Amino acid sequence: MRRSILLFCLSVLTVAVSGQRFAVTHVSVIPMNRDAVLPDQTVVIENGILRKIGDAGKVKIPAGATVIDGRGKYLMPGLMDMHAHFFYEQGEHKNTCETELKMMLATGMTTVRILAGHPVYLDARERVKTGNWAGPDLLIASPQLVGKWLWDEEPKNYEIVDTPEKAAAAVRRFKKEGYDAIKITFMVNREAYDAVIRTAKKEGIQVTGHVGPLVKLPAALAAGQQIEHMDEFIDMLLPDTSYNHGQSVSDMNLWRMNAWATVPYLDEGKIPGLVKMVRDAGIYVTPTNFFFVSCFGTRPSDEVYKQRPDYAYIPAAILPEKWQIKEHNRKMNIPVESLKKYVDLRKKMTLELWRAGVPLMAGSDSPEWFQVQGFSLHDELEMFVECGLTPFAALQTATVNPAGYLGLQNRKGSIEKGKAAEFILLDKNPLENIRNTRSISGVMKGARWYDQKAVEQLLEDAKILGR
Numbered sequence: 126m127r128r129s130i131l132l133f134c135l136s137v138l139t140v141a142v143s144g145q146r147f148a149v150t151h152v153s154v155i156p157m158n159r160d161a162v163l164p165d166q167t168v169v170i171e172n173g174i175l176r177k178i179g180d181a182g183k184v185k186i187p188a189g190a191t192v193i194d195g196r197g198k199y200l201m202p203g204l205m206d207m208h209a210h211f212f213y214e215q216g217e218h219k220n221t222c223e224t225e226l227k228m229m230l231a232t233g234m235t236t237v238r239i240l241a242g243h244p245v246y247l248d249a250r251e252r253v254k255t256g257n258w259a260g261p262d263l264l265i266a267s268p269q270l271v272g273k274w275l276w277d278e279e280p281k282n283y284e285i286v287d288t289p290e291k292a293a294a295a296v297r298r299f300k301k302e303g304y305d306a307i308k309i310t311f312m313v314n315r316e317a318y319d320a321v322i323r324t325a326k327k328e329g330i331q332v333t334g335h336v337g338p339l340v341k342l343p344a345a346l347a348a349g350q351q352i353e354h355m356d357e358f359i360d361m362l363l364p365d366t367s368y369n370h371g372q373s374v375s376d377m378n379l380w381r382m383n384a385w386a387t388v389p390y391l392d393e394g395k396i397p398g399l400v401k402m403v404r405d406a407g408i409y410v411t412p413t414n415f416f417f418v419s420c421f422g423t424r425p426s427d428e429v430y431k432q433r434p435d436y437a438y439i440p441a442a443i444l445p446e447k448w449q450i451k452e453h454n455r456k457m458n459i460p461v462e463s464l465k466k467y468v469d470l471r472k473k474m475t476l477e478l479w480r481a482g483v484p485l486m487a488g489s490d491s492p493e494w495f496q497v498q499g500f501s502l503h504d505e506l507e508m509f510v511e512c513g514l515t516p517f518a519a520l521q522t523a524t525v526n527p528a529g530y531l532g533l534q535n536r537k538g539s540i541e542k543g544k545a546a547e548f549i550l551l552d553k554n555p556l557e558n559i560r561n562t563r564s565i566s567g568v569m570k571g572a573r574w575y576d577q578k579a580v581e582q583l584l585e586d587a588k589i590l591g592r
């Protein structure tokens with residue numbers, strides 16, 4: 126009963142604040158087009174667009190505007206997660222997209238790229254676009270292109286492309302079906318890969334994803350592929366000696382002991398050469414470090430995972446599988462020094478890529494492992510700072526950088542006149558401490574204002590996932 130009353134209140138609230146004029150007054154603006162905080166600003170929003178931003182004393186509040194008191198708060202662009210998935214691919218394959226979208230929005234995500242496509246997600250994208258569902262704007266990558274498929278599971282979110290013909294046909298079909306990018310995953314051979322790149326260029330669709338051992342990093346860089354997970358980067362640190370097995374701990378090799386055996390011999394001195402290669406290729410990189418560092422590197426205890434806020438939102442049907450993987454992982458008994466070195470190298474590579482000017486993008490890869498969408502993007506931002514980036518640079522990875530990569534810089538990524546009103550209101554300054562991105566007290570998206578209560582309600586609704 127209580128629940129239905131609350132839901133009713135929310136729907137009333139949602140309708141009430143749609144499409145109107147808003148003014149956030151006396152707020153500190155973090156514009157993100159430069160490293161600055163603009164104190165005591167008033168931001169006027171009309172029909173989902175930022176109309177005016179200026180000194181609170183000078184900006185006129187339009188008649189009939191809903192006024193949001195921004196005193197003591199920080200207004201920054203909504204966050205973009207460039208690598209996420211839906212729970213539909215896990216456990217019972219239940220379509221809970223609508224609820225997951227609420228969780229993403231409540232945690233400050235206003236744009237999310239889903240990196241393994243399915244028609245169900247295209248449908249979700251449309252429902253958000255038409256305003257029927259509350260949620261971030263979605264970009265849906267194609268079903269993943271693979272060379273082989275080892276699991277016999279529904280739903281089918283992959284396409285086997287083991288010849289150039291199949292590869293070209295798949296790219297054309299997915300473009301036609303409305304996917305926003307082509308996703309590459311495992312074991313695609315070089316000929317098929319080249320056909321993917323060629324066809325995608327012709328069709329005008331971006332290619333993103335893993336770099337497999339049959340392709341190798343130099344070919345992926347030459348192709349201009351947008352690379353996820355820093356796949357194959359670590360392999361470039363293999364020494365020029367007999368210890369060079371040709372493959373280190375990238376991609377599927379993270380599960381192979383013989384790949385881990387190479388880690389003590391990885392040569393940190395090769396990072397500058399690697400970084401130069403990546404920078405010269407002009408590509409964007411999504412390290413997804415939080416997932417890789419915690420799952421394969423630091424390996425926190427069970428208790429740590431259970432205490433994370435994400436844990437309450439993981440469907441019960443999925444949990445046993447996650448614990449099994451963790452146990453399998455533990456049984457690999459990888460020497461602690463190798464785990465440490467793996468983490469250290471990932472962090473160093475990330476820092477040096479940033480220093481060299483390689484545009485990095487935040488991606489959580491949730492709901493992989495024990496992380497769920499939205500929450501874990503904040504972990505990824507924190508991880509960037511742990512790598513050595515400034516908080517401002519970390520925030521760029523979830524705002525201006527992805528907006529630039531997606532060609533949406535005129536609409537998204539910064540707080541500037543004429544851009545979409547997609548922002549979050551924070552109680553604390555994230556430039557002082559990156560953890561403050563979690564202090565969300567309001568979200569503006571799609572001409573709707575979600576105040577503190579509405580945000581809490583979205584999260585309350587999303588708790589249903591964790592059953």
Ligand SMILES: [Zn+2]
Nearest residue numbers: 208210240490
């Ligand atoms: Zn992924």
